[in-house]
Amino acid sequence: MGKFNEGKGKEMPAVSTASLPDIIFMLLFFFMVTTVLRENTLKVDVVTPKATELTKLIHKTLVNTIHVGKPKEQYQPIYGTAPMLQLGDAVKGPGDIPLFLENFKQKVPESKRGLIISSLKVDGDVTMGILQDIKTKLRQSNQLKINYSAKTKEQ
Amino acid sequence: MLKKKGSKGRQSNEINAGSMADIAFLLLIFFLVTTQIAEDKGVLTTLPPWSDDEPDITKLKERNVYSVLVNANNELLVRNEPMQARNLRKNAKEFISNPENRPDYAEKPEKAIISLKNDRGTKYETYIEVLNELKGAYNELRNEMAERTHGKPYEFLEKADQKVIRNKIPLIISEAEPTAFGEEG
Structure with missing residues (x-):
């Protein structure tokens, strides 16, 4: 025992x-x-506004992102202080959108091209003028699904 | 002597795996620091297809059009009445559903059309707030209808049932070319 x-x-x-x-x-x-590695360093300041009616974007491969905001301080000598677009890693104007969309489309299989969503990450202080120009370009390029990126607002 | 030698040989054959955890930890911490959980969410909308001429909303019956104007000072004018953005959702819901059958509100939800017009100097923040409230009004109406007919919220319904409700309460927002009175910046 x-x-x-x-x-x-x-x-x-x-x-x-x-x-x-x-x-x-x-x-x-x-x-x-x-997780995803940070793709591009932002050259424009973007603080998205808050909203409540939000939709999550699930298919990341079908989303192209357009940042809109004032250039960051270190880039202001080059680009000025007026709101600019960042497409990929370059600071551009609304006129460069069609090419950017076309380049993105090439990476997506043909059957899924209709599902591409443009995510607009726009700074809250930007005025509607530049956004209207962007929307016109998107419509002309037949990119109609867009998402105004926003943060969750506590009610 | 022989025994000692044997044990020595065995020691050099086995690599110590104790530090493996530390190496994995280092990698883990590296990924924790350099990555971010990319979560993109926002107000999803569909733009109208491009056409060179402006849609003519004057052909519509005036009672069905819910016009929202936002000026460069971020003030709202809703159906020719000034309004605060926080009251927009309630007012839009009443207009769309028209529970009291008022002659100046929408005939039925299918016919209601939101006409949104802003200035080039309007702040984006205000625009999103307005868009969010309008979308919220529709979402709440759809939810109420889903509760009435199926007894559960809209998002838990089957795809087909959602479509039926979506067709009954369609979200139609017509955005006019903005005015250019305000200062852009």
């Missing part, structure tokens, strides 16, 4: 840490899959 007890005590050594790397690797893969 006493021997039996002794044996049981011996069977409880320290917990094996051999599986710890595997657990950490699982975490690592989870983060690698769920």
Whole structure:
């Protein structure tokens, strides 16, 4: 009986840490899959407004993003202080939108081109003039699905 | 002597895996720092197809048109009455559903049309607020209808049922070419 007890005590050594790397690797893969590397550094200041009726954009490969805002301070000597567009990593004007959309379209399979959404990340202080020019260009390029990016507003 | 040598050989054969966790941790932290969970959400809208001539809303019956004008000072004029943006949702709901059958409100929700016009100097923030309130009014009406007919909120309905309700309460926003009185910046 006493021997039996002794044996049981011996069977409880320290917990094996051999599986710890595997657990950490699982975490690592989870983060690698769920996150995206920052693609472009923003050259314009964008603080999107708040809204309540929001739709989540799920298919990231079908979304092209247009940033609109005032150029950041270090870029103001080059681009001035009037609101500008950032398409990809370059600061552009509304006239460059058709080419940008066409370039994006080339990357998308033909069957899914009708589902492309343009996400407009526009600074709240920008006036509607430049936005109207953008909308006109989008309509002329037949890119009609747009998303005014916004933050969640607490009610 | 022989025994000792044997144990030495075994030691050099096995690589210590204890630091594996640390290496994985380093990688994990690197990814945590350099990445961001990209979540893009916003007010989804569809632009009208491009045509060179402006749509003529004067052909519509005046009672069905809910005109919203926003000037360069971010003030609202709704059906020729000044209004605060926070009252817009309630007013738009009443106009669309018209529960009291008022002769100056929409005949039925299918016929209601929102006409939105702003100035080139209007702030984007105000524009989104107005658009959000109008969309909110429609979403609330659709939700109320879903509760009445199916007993559950709109978003939990089947796709086909959602379409039926969407056709009964369609969101039609006509945006006119903006005026250019205000200062752009």
